[in-house]
Amino acid sequence: MEDKKIDDLDRKLIKLLSVDGRMPAKEIAKNIGVSAPTIQSRVRSLIERGILKVAGMVNPFRVKGMLVAIIAIRVDDNGKMGQVIDQLMEFENVAWAIAVTGRYDIFAEVVVTEGIEWMFKFYEEQMSKLDGVSHAESFMVTHTRRKWTLLPPQIKGWISE
Numbered sequence: 001m002e003d004k005k006i007d008d009l010d011r012k013l014i015k016l017l018s019v020d021g022r023m024p025a026k027e028i029a030k031n032i033g034v035s036a037p038t039i040q041s042r043v044r045s046l047i048e049r050g051i052l053k054v055a056g057m058v059n060p061f062r063v064k065g066m067l068v069a070i071i072a073i074r075v076d077d078n079g080k081m082g083q084v085i086d087q088l089m090e091f092e093n094v095a096w097a098i099a100v101t102g103r104y105d106i107f108a109e110v111v112v113t114e115g116i117e118w119m120f121k122f123y124e125e126q127m128s129k130l131d132g133v134s135h136a137e138s139f140m141v142t143h144t145r146r147k148w149t150l151l152p153p154q155i156k157g158w159i160s161e
Contacts, residue, residue: 004051009034013042014052021054057148060111060141067112068141068149069119072104073133080132081105091126095152104137111152116140 006014012032016023025039032039046052060066075081081099088097088108097108112118119138127136141147 004049006046006051009038010042010046010051013039014046017043017052017054021056055150057150059147060149061144061147065113065115067116068147069110069112070139070141071108071110071127072137072139073106073108073130074103074135075105075132076134077132078105084130084132087130091122092155093122093152095150109149110138111149111155113155 009032013028016028016031025036025043028039029036043052043054047054058066060068073084075084084106085097085099088094088106091110093110093112095109095111097106099105100107110119110122112122119140123136123138127133130136
């Protein structure tokens with residue numbers, strides 16, 4: 001596996017791109033005090049090494065009909081956590097799934113594009129397929145600050161196919 005270390009220049013670059021992923025290399029270079037080709041090279045390296053991904057994000061609170069839910073999951077066998085996360089990531093509306101410490105084992109973000117009623121369908125048709133889940137609880141996100149969400153790559157119902 002390639003070394004994932006980053007230096008202060010990479011950190012400054014990532015921070016600026018986190019504010020505006022479309023910021024031109026020339027402007028980043030000016031802010032950091034290096035050349036634009038250096039910035040372009042660094043961005044390319046960070047992307048190739050799997051450290052950085054530049055992507056469009058959506059504010060679900062500004063899109064009519066879009067909701068976000070967080071699902072907290074308890075797994076009956078810790079040895080199945082990776083398997084459950086993999087299964088979750090196959091569901092079309094799951095943006096991310098993570099293993100955590102505490103009362104729950106996994107949290108997942110679900111992007112809802114078909115109204116709150118869709119959550120019942122999601123639990124009935126998709127969550128019920130998860131092997132090894134002893135408990136799941138969903139939390140609808142009602143308000144947040146600076147909440148931008150990556151749309152799941154396989155999401156349906158958002159665009160006409």
